[in-house]
Amino acid sequence: MGNLLKRKKNISIKTKFITSGLLLGFSILLFAMARYIYGFSNFYYKYIYSILVNTLSRCLSLIPFSVYEIILYAFLIYILVRIVNYTYLLFSKQLSLKKIIIRVTSNVLIYISAFVFLNIMTLGINSFRSNFVELTGLKVQDNSEEKLIELCDYLKVRLNELDGKIKRGEDGLLKLDYDARKEGIISMERIGEIYPSLQGFYPNPKPVVFFKTYVISIVGGRNNFYP
Structure with missing residues (x-):
């Protein structure tokens, strides 16, 4: 039984290293395709990214708080818990320093590779799209x-x-007489009627829990996605 559990742990660590390598390799491949293959970024945005963003945005827009922010805080708490856990296992001599280093390394590689992959899928490929001037045919001197x-x-x-x-409130901050969030969405939808490249679904801006501001997910068009 002990050997079986040990083998499963080894397989898990090995799987993490393999998964990290695949994610990083795929990220590099996508970046290279976007960088060197003409039209790939525009194709990706039109047929893949737009569908992905519209689907996720419509679902997450129903949630009143920022899912991204909650995931970020949960991840930080998870990291702290893991640090405490590994420290306990080390001092209680349940795990050697070598095994802890291997586990930590495999976990860090997973986090980094997943972050790089998601960044490439959202911002990396889109950074090589045709610019706004080319998409709209604007004449720029x-x-x-x-x-x-x-x-x-x-x-x-x-x-x-x-x-x-x-108009300012008692705290000296800007005071609005209208719903800025709705006005922002309406404004972007109207601009989309003039410039088709900006058409699409614009999600509700989310209030940030620990800051007196708003994550305006509509700023910058649909290239930026904040759940």
Whole structure:
């Protein structure tokens, strides 16, 4: 019985190393395809990523809190629990330092490879898509550094002019008379009517538990996905 349990643990560790290698290898392959194969990123976005995002966004949009934030906190707690557990096993001499290092290494590789894979699947491939100018056919003139400075100065003046018209609460923060979340979604949907590349489902922005702000998942179009 003891040998069987030992074999299962060894298989588990071996599986983690193999899985990590496959995820990293597949991530590198996808990155290379997006980087060197023309049109692959646009194809991926249209036929794979859009379907994935629309499906997940519609489901997670029904949940009032940020699932991503909860997963992040749960993962941090899990890491702390594992550290305490390995420390106990080491000092109680139930596991040798060598075995603990092997286990920790296999776990870290899984976490890193999974993070890299998910990052490639969401942001990595999409970073090689045709840019907004190419997708919309907008005519953009070459701008000099002087014109950019002039624009920044103009925006600064306009912001200072509008600052006095902004309603603020007792805490000095911006006070809105309307639902900014709904207005944001409506605005993006209207822009999508003008620019088809921005059409799609926009999920509800989620309140962040430990910060007095909102994770605006609609900012930046549909390339960014925050559950």
